Amino acid sequence: MSELQSVAELKAEYGVSPAWVDVLVDCPGSQGVYTYQSRPDLLVQPGDILSVPFGAQQVGGIAVRVGNQPPDLLPEQIRSIDSIVSAGFFPASYWSLLDQVARYYQTSLMQVVRVALPPGLLARSQRRIRLIKPDASEASLNSAAQQILKLLKSSKTKDYSWQFVQRQVKGANRGLQDLLKLNWVESYLEPPATIRPQLRQAVILVSTQGELSDGSATQSSVRQREILEVLKRNGGEMWLTDLLQHCRTTSPTVKRLQEQGCVLLQGREVLRSEHAPDVEQDAAKVLTHHQAEVLKKIHTVTAFEKILLHGVTGSGKTEVYLQAIAPMLQRGQSALVLVPEIGLTPQLTDRFRARFGDRVCVYHSALSDGERFDTWRQMLTGSPQVVIGTRSAVFAPLPNLGLIVLDEEHDSSFKQDQPAPCYHARSVAQWRAELENCPLILGSATPSLETWLDSQSSTYLSLPKRILDRPLPKIDIVDMRKELHDRNPSIFSRSLQAQLKKLKENNQKGLLFIHRRGHSTFVSCRSCGYVMECPNCDVSLSYHHVHETAQPILRCHYCNYTQLQPQRCPSCSSSYFKNFGSGTQRVVQEIAKLFPELKTIRFDSDTTRAKGAHRALLSQFAHGDADLLVGTQMLTKGIDLPQVTLVGIISADGLLNLADFRASERAFQTLVQVAGRAGRGTEPGRVILQTYAPEHPVIQAVQRQQYEPFVATELEQRAALNYPPYGRLVLLRLSGLNEQTVRSTAELLADQLLHSEDEVLGPAPATIAKINQRYRWQILLKLTSDRIPNVMELRSQCPSTVSLTIDVDPMNLM
Numbered sequence: 001m002s003e004l005q006s007v008a009e010l011k012a013e014y015g016v017s018p019a020w021v022d023v024l025v026d027c028p029g030s031q032g033v034y035t036y037q038s039r040p041d042l043l044v045q046p047g048d049i050l051s052v053p054f055g056a057q058q059v060g061g062i063a064v065r066v067g068n069q070p071p072d073l074l075p076e077q078i079r080s081i082d083s084i085v086s087a088g089f090f091p092a093s094y095w096s097l098l099d100q101v102a103r104y105y106q107t108s109l110m111q112v113v114r115v116a117l118p119p120g121l122l123a124r125s126q127r128r129i130r131l132i133k134p135d136a137s138e139a140s141l142n143s144a145a146q147q148i149l150k151l152l153k154s155s156k157t158k159d160y161s162w163q164f165v166q167r168q169v170k171g172a173n174r175g176l177q178d179l180l181k182l183n184w185v186e187s188y189l190e191p192p193a194t195i196r197p198q199l200r201q202a203v204i205l206v207s208t209q210g211e212l213s214d215g216s217a218t219q220s221s222v223r224q225r226e227i228l229e230v231l232k233r234n235g236g237e238m239w240l241t242d243l244l245q246h247c248r249t250t251s252p253t254v255k256r257l258q259e260q261g262c263v264l265l266q267g268r269e270v271l272r273s274e275h276a277p278d279v280e281q282d283a284a285k286v287l288t289h290h291q292a293e294v295l296k297k298i299h300t301v302t303a304f305e306k307i308l309l310h311g312v313t314g315s316g317k318t319e320v321y322l323q324a325i326a327p328m329l330q331r332g333q334s335a336l337v338l339v340p341e342i343g344l345t346p347q348l349t350d351r352f353r354a355r356f357g358d359r360v361c362v363y364h365s366a367l368s369d370g371e372r373f374d375t376w377r378q379m380l381t382g383s384p385q386v387v388i389g390t391r392s393a394v395f396a397p398l399p400n401l402g403l404i405v406l407d408e409e410h411d412s413s414f415k416q417d418q419p420a421p422c423y424h425a426r427s428v429a430q431w432r433a434e435l436e437n438c439p440l441i442l443g444s445a446t447p448s449l450e451t452w453l454d455s456q457s458s459t460y461l462s463l464p465k466r467i468l469d470r471p472l473p474k475i476d477i478v479d480m481r482k483e484l485h486d487r488n489p490s491i492f493s494r495s496l497q498a499q500l501k502k503l504k505e506n507n508q509k510g511l512l513f514i515h516r517r518g519h520s521t522f523v524s525c526r527s528c529g530y531v532m533e534c535p536n537c538d539v540s541l542s543y544h545h546v547h548e549t550a551q552p553i554l555r556c557h558y559c560n561y562t563q564l565q566p567q568r569c570p571s572c573s574s575s576y577f578k579n580f581g582s583g584t585q586r587v588v589q590e591i592a593k594l595f596p597e598l599k600t601i602r603f604d605s606d607t608t609r610a611k612g613a614h615r616a617l618l619s620q621f622a623h624g625d626a627d628l629l630v631g632t633q634m635l636t637k638g639i640d641l642p643q644v645t646l647v648g649i650i651s652a653d654g655l656l657n658l659a660d661f662r663a664s665e666r667a668f669q670t671l672v673q674v675a676g677r678a679g680r681g682t683e684p685g686r687v688i689l690q691t692y693a694p695e696h697p698v699i700q701a702v703q704r705q706q707y708e709p710f711v712a713t714e715l716e717q718r719a720a721l722n723y724p725p726y727g728r729l730v731l732l733r734l735s736g737l738n739e740q741t742v743r744s745t746a747e748l749l750a751d752q753l754l755h756s757e758d759e760v761l762g763p764a765p766a767t768i769a770k771i772n773q774r775y776r777w778q779i780l781l782k783l784t785s786d787r788i789p790n791v792m793e794l795r796s797q798c799p800s801t802v803s804l805t806i807d808v809d810p811m812n813l814m
């Protein structure tokens with residue numbers, strides 16, 4: 001638990017209000033947490049908005065911590081709080097949470113604030129003064145207070161901005177204090193509701209006739225007609241940006257259409273929350289027996305409780321979340337739903353929107369500052385709502401939280417590796433649920449070992465069957481060594497080919513899963529073995545081939561370094577210089593060669609980079625004439641398309657051979673999840689899993705689709721080696737431009753750690769020893785107890801050229 005004390009506790013203990021307050025100052029040009037002295041007459045609580053002196057100014061700040069421990073500063077360095085602008089602006093528990101994150105992950109509070117809050121929150125808000133006792137008499141007051149009172153009475157709304165009052169009244173501050181004490185006026189912070197609404201250009205179709213160039217078929221008039229046609233098809237109105245993109249045209253062309261009287265350009269105000277398409281209203285589904293049982297249990301939980309919802313793929317977990325949340329909104333409470341990646345959210349958010357309409361808001365780190373800010377403002381209004389977001393949304397400042405859901409809780413993207421704080425949204429969600437005293441639901445078909453082991457201390461709920469008793473797909477394991485032996489050199493086994501042939505006739509769709517992105521993982525020389533590497537990073541370059549006739553390029557996935565693929569080996573000049581492996585591009589090209597009748601869509605980080613691309617590609621696949629979706633890890637995450645009957649796993653081997661103690665767990669989870677995309681509709685599903693290691697225990701476990709036996713074996717191994725979820729880890733990552741300095745710093749730190757009772761592994765170069773010119777070393781601490789040593793102090797021993805990242809409970813050991 002946090003070491004923070006509530007004001008009530010402090011008062012009980014000391015009989016006084018807290019003496020010191022840490023204030024987050026966030027104004028243009030400076031952002032930081034500073035300590036101020038409180039005043040005996042002020043009862044400052046975390047979450048209050050304060051006015052504090054800063055330099056020569058008075059600025060707004062947020063009280064984040066209060067205490068009676070004198071800070072490590074000279075008395076003359078500490079200034080006093082001016083006043084409380086707005087008490088309880090944030091729930092106090094919110095600041096306890098951020099504080100707890102900072103302490104647990106051993107980073108500064110400011111760094112936590114940076115992931116949690118939109119920048120410049122206070123700078124955009126305005127402090128105002130309002131008269132609350134209209135019949136107040138001025139007689140007994142000092143002159144400044146009298147003037148303020150007079151001023152406020154003269155205002156129609158009985159209120160003015162503090163800035164205005166200060167300009168009108170000399171000594172306004174003292175006058176205000178008196179009035180506040182009398183409770184005749186109140187001081188409040190107005191969130192910038194009306195400030196700078198964003199305007200966006202809309203194009204409206206006025207006439208398809210107009211005075212198009214001259215009626216003749218010049219190239220430009222044909223172009224213009226096309227644009228008008230597109231506008232017409234879209235109901236006569238589109239955002240300018242959408243129209244430009246859609247028609248591949250420029251704004252001067254559209255402006256010319258306006259001059260010709262065909263269209264009208266108009267600035268419109270938009271709320272900058274993520275633009276979502278209209279979704280049809282949807283009513284609650286009649287639950288299956290298992291779903292109903294689970295929901296009944298969830299409804300009985302009203303205080304903090306950790307609930308593991310273990311449901312096989314396609315068992316209808318989302319429907320359970322929806323029906324768990326509905327009564328909550330009715331009671332005026334809000335819910336937070338965390339999902340691993342934004343690629344998965346379009347379908348999920350649509351389902352939530354269909355049920356709850358505009359009470360749903362999407363919050364993730366890819367939002368622009370403006371969008372984040374607007375979404376934030378909506379949250380602080382306190383109206384009951386559902387926030388869906390990725391890991392940073394765990395910090396969404398929703399007041400009155402009734403439930404937190406973490407869907408696909410096993411997913412490692414809930415953990416932030418870089419930059420600090422290296423937090424795990426699952427841990428933070430748990431602390432938050434504890435602080436808010438609300439239930440936390442962790443949902444997964446393949447729970448993480450951490451959660452599984454912990455489920456003894458939580459509520460276990462299970463959905464063992466798919467909805468409507470649909471069967472799990474049948475999984476065939478294909479030994480690729482045998483394929484080669486039987487003279488099938490193709491990346492598709494004979495059984496996968498047979499299934500692919502049947503797709504079109506049966507009017508069904510398939511997914512092909514590849515473990516890596518890009519055309520292949522690396523390029524090497526078949527004569528001398530030379531491997532093309534990135535000059536900045538310690539990784540091989542990946543081969544990218546845009547289309548058959550394009551010049552192939554090589555790219556680094558860490559720093560984006562790009563070069564043309566050389567014709568010959570740079571080392572021995574051999575012309576046998578080829579790419580290996582199989583990535584999405586190669587699979588797409590092979591399909592085009594072998595099955596020209598099948599239409600494919602590529603779904604990986606290259607094709608989904610643009611905003612909204614996930615949604616566009618998935619809906620193209622679901623509603624268009626494409627037969628195959630070819631993709632990477634993204635395919636494993638929650639895609640729910642009833643037409644998909646076939647899942648082909650091109651090669652499972654890359655997953656099995658990762659150098660990480662969690663490799664088996666991850667491989668099992670990924671393979672079960674991707675297999676689970678098949679047969680979710682009325683037609684049963686079929687999975688072809690290709691591998692060079694069919695006897696591998698993970699492959700065997702996946703084929704049987706039995707979670708518990710797999711986990712039991714895996715836990716035994718972890719226990720034997722004292723790895724998580726038994727023994728805990730802390731990883732220290734060091735990096736810098738000078739290899740020698742990084743190395744010697746790592747050695748110095750490791751020496752100091754040797755005195756602790758914990759096991760010190762390393763120092764050693766990281767698996768990827770250089771990224772973006774920075775050399776990387778690491779030290780791994782294997783803890784012998786649950787007590788996490790404080791390694792913050794080691795920071796002072798690092799030269800300024802070496803950066804140290806502390807990763808508590810690391811997920812990524814590369």
Ligand SMILES: Nc1ncnc2c1ncn2[C@@H]1O[C@H](COP(=O)(O)OP(=O)(O)OP(=O)(O)O)[C@@H](O)[C@H]1O
Pocket residue numbers: 285286287288291311312313314315316317318319444445467637638639640676680
């Ligand atoms: N009670 C029900 N009756 C009919 N259809 C349902 C019911 N519950 C859920 N469904 C449908 O079943 C499908 C699978 O549900 P859902 O996507 O929630 O499963 P899931 O458990 O989240 O799966 P996964 O973990 O594989 O993503 C969805 O299309 C959903 O609309």
Ligand SMILES: [Zn+2]
Pocket residue numbers: 525526527528529530569570571572573574
């Ligand atoms: Zn060579």
Ligand SMILES: [Zn+2]
Pocket residue numbers: 534535536537556557558559560561772
């Ligand atoms: Zn690089």
